[in-house]
Amino acid sequence: MKISSAAKRAFLAGAAIGVIGASVQPALAWSRTVSNMTIVPHNGSTVNVMFPSDGATSGTPNGNATTQIYGDYYWGGAGGTFTMNLQACGICYNLACGSCGVPTNVSHTGTSGHSDDPVNLWTGSQSIWDYFWLTASLSSVSGSPTVYLMGFGVGGF
């Protein structure tokens, strides 16, 4: 049977599409919104939000397989200026070691608004027995802004 050049081109194009389609990985294997709806105090006190430290290393929510973290908050009230400080930390099971990633510090001005800021990853001991948590706190507050933390969005493989 004679195969036309158009059919050959269609085969090659189809093969290319098949290769690309099968190679593309999903953006995230899992994601979780860790809710913690609370007002962040003005006095610098820290709001701590724990993250589940499930034992699996991939496929289910756990600290070591996390690739993305976002802090979600909005502000209102009388308005003013403030800096939101967000960070992600990990700690060893026996409290003998711990670490936090580079904090995210974002300044805001105005009477109301909303922000969803990326947070640098925690780094624990990389063992499945680490515990993970996120923190939110305010600094450089002037005026009377009311800042509501909604929670953190966490995702990974």
Added chain:
Amino acid sequence: LSLRARVQVSGAAVIGVLVGAGLVLALEARAHRGTAEEPPASNQPNEPEVSAPPASRLDDRRLAALEAEMRELKQAKVHDSELAPAALPAPSPQSTLEQRNESVMAFHRKMEGEIASHRSEPRDERWATAKERTFSSQLAGVAAKITPSFSVVGVDCRTYTCVAELRWPNQEEAHASLRELLSSSVEIGCARRISLPDQPPAGDGYRASMLIDCSNSN
């Protein structure tokens, strides 16, 4: 194009998609199988090499081991059918504890290496002097508001990293304050890592080093 040619082109395209996708999946499966069967890398530098037995001998050994395990499971089921809901071997608590401790020890060793790297880092006088003053003040502020508290013995900065020497009355208080120390030191604005290894009791309390890594900070 004629109807026949169109059918031919469409068919070729569909076959192409299937062949391409199948090729990728087959390669992935092969790669996965290859990594799954690789033994874990050894950390022992002087471990003697052991030659692998031929595949058939290995299969025979595995088969014999599996048969022995099956016999044990059957016997366990007969003896403990009323008591044990599942006669599967449970992971040893001792081995789990050893694995946990090994990960902590690995963290301690990594920290030692990072602090040694810090000591060999050249000193940017202007940056280091400013950061030593700022971080000392910020850590003293943290010490004033958390319980158990600690004291700042000193801060040594170089070009991108600093090491803060902290002191507690004893190791238990250091462990108890660790989480709050990390949570409350966000103002430093850099990544922080701290290791609290076991130490023999000393007259002047328990000391530990916090590494402050500003290499990825603005």
